[in-house]
Amino acid sequence: MKNLSLATACAFLVATGPVLADPALMLGGTFTFGAMQDPNFGITARLLENDRANESTLGAGVTYYLFTGEIGVDVFAGYLFESGVFGFGYDLVQAAPIVSLGLVNTE
Numbered sequence: 001m002k003n004l005s006l007a008t009a010c011a012f013l014v015a016t017g018p019v020l021a022d023p024a025l026m027l028g029g030t031f032t033f034g035a036m037q038d039p040n041f042g043i044t045a046r047l048l049e050n051d052r053a054n055e056s057t058l059g060a061g062v063t064y065y066l067f068t069g070e071i072g073v074d075v076f077a078g079y080l081f082e083s084g085v086f087g088f089g090y091d092l093v094q095a096a097p098i099v100s101l102g103l104v105n106t107e
Contacts (some may be wrong), residue, residue, distance in 0.1 A: 024051035026085050028102020030063045030074070032094055040065045044100055046076055053082045053106040063091065063098075074098055080106055 026046040033039055046061025057080050063072040072094045078087020083106055089098045 022051045022107070024048045024057075024080075024104045024106065026059065026061070026100075026102040026104045028085070028100055030072075030091075030098050030100045032065075032072075032091060032096040032098050034097050037094075037096060040067055040094070040096075042066055042072065044074075044102060046074075046100070046102070048076075048078075048080075048085065048104060050080065051105065051107055053080050055080055057085065057087075059089075065094075070094070072098075076100060080104065082106060 026048055028044050030042045030044040042063040042065035044061050044063040046059045048057045048059040050057040057078055059076040061074055061076060063074060065072060072091040074089045074091040076087055076089035078085045083103060085104045086101050091098050
């Protein structure tokens with residue numbers, strides 16, 4: 001099941017690449033909360049559809065959760081700052097809401 005989710009996420013990221021105008025790669029941390037499970041922290045790589053500072057963005061990514069060793073696939077909405085991004089999303093594999101903070105190369 002995890003391999004199928006990871007393969008689906010990779011296929012989505014590859015397929016949406018040409019559609020994105022100015023994509024950006026985010027590297028950062030993700031924290032799960034709610035969903036009647038223990039909070040978890042992970043390292044995230046996410047493709048964002050926008051790379052302009054002081055604008056909103058959407059994205060999709062993959063997270064490796066440090067405490068459980070599991071992999072998550074998420075959708076994300078956030079706000080880009082100078083060299084950073086903050087936002088909220090939903091991890092489809094973990095079935096939990098997430099909050100993320102990361103670094104991104106903005107214009």
